[in-house]
Amino acid sequence: MALSASSCSGGKSGVAANSNEILVGHVGSLTGNEATFGISTENGVKLAFEEINASGGVKGKKLRLLSLDDQGKPEEAATAMTKLVAQNHVAAVLGEVASSRSIAMAPIAQRYQVPMISPTSTNPRVTQTGDYIFRVCFIDPFQGRVMAKFALDTLKAKKVAILRDVKNDYSVGLANFFTETFKAGGGTIVLDESYSAGDSDFKSQLTSIRAQNPDAIFAPGYYGDIALIMKQRVELGIKAPLLGGDGWDSPKLAEIAGSAMDGNYFSNHYSPDSTDPAVAKFVADYKKTYGGAAPDSMAALGYDAAKILADAMNRAKSLSGSDLRDAIAATKDYPAVTGKITLDKDRNAIKSAVVLETADSKYKYLTTVAP
Secondary structure, three states, X not given: OOOOHHHOOEOHHHEEOOOOEEEEEEEEOOOOOOHHHHHHHHHHHHHHHHHHHHOOOEOOEEEEEEEEEOOOOHHHHHHHHHHHHHHOOOOEEEOOOOHHHHXXXXXXXXXXXXXXXXXXXXXXXXXXXXXXXXXXXXXXXXXXHHHHHHXXXXXXXXXXXXXEEOOOHHHHHHHHHXXXXXXXXXOEEEEEEEEOOOOOOOHHHHXXXXXXXXXXXXXXXXXXXXXXXXXXXXXXXXXXXEEEOHHHOOHHHHHHHHHHHOOEEEEEOOOOOOOOHHHHHHHHHHHHHOOOOOOOHHXXXXXXXXXXXXXXXXXXXXXXXXXXXXXXXXXXXXXXXXXXXXXXXXXXXXXXXXXXXXXXXXXXXEEEEOO
């Protein structure tokens, strides 16, 4: 279902040259260091579109997806967004996963007045760009609070070290929000170390952290770096568990880290082990469609973003930018697979988070935290 930008030229308001179709764009990291993020999100969107189209589509028209690869680079994400809105005239854009890339895309969507829904960008700056920018995930102030309170209340941690990716808006923001809540709760940050995405040797930072003997280490990065940090933590004999955020969620984490991933904790958007019938159906359908692979949170939120967009399209007066924007903004108590979603006045999702433990090279559900 993924198309290149040159494969189809759109008309006004996302109605394709074939008037029986509505064009929707997707921008994701289909290749590069975070390729599983883009691939999983696209899979979730495609599954949702197939279900929507099988049920009659939107306003009697089929949804058609134009998916572009940004290779995990903000500048490529901005270029892809420009192509989708200026050349293909899509009705809306789904993406990006990573906050830094969504931040690069958002001003373009705002300028062209094309609604953009990020499935999983959690940095607050994403939606602050303007009133055409939405997300269906929680934001980092909430995620940071969840993990700080988990460290304080469940792990009884009093001393925590930070290990952040200084080139990543997501990692920097989440580390700041965690630190604020942890210190307010009486905890102490004993050391704040940093690295840059793509680094492969973290032993200097981890050795410095080991010397401080923290109760836990908060490392809110992306799975590729985190997997290596997990391995090197074990090699250095560090017993303190790693804590993180939703950027950990990828099947590649276990593939790279192996048993070194065990005994750590992170916040996430949902658990595929949920007994909720809607979640169970989604997981079963996804596995059937994609060769037995369980859907990660990127897939689930890609699915939810697509479903929320289609619901808004059906409610909208028209598919013009302002009408569709207003309909998306009115989303309330939508029964998504990652939890009931309401968009607040800042176009952020009010929803729960889950805390998962990495155990036996898998994710184990621990608890759900309400907003």
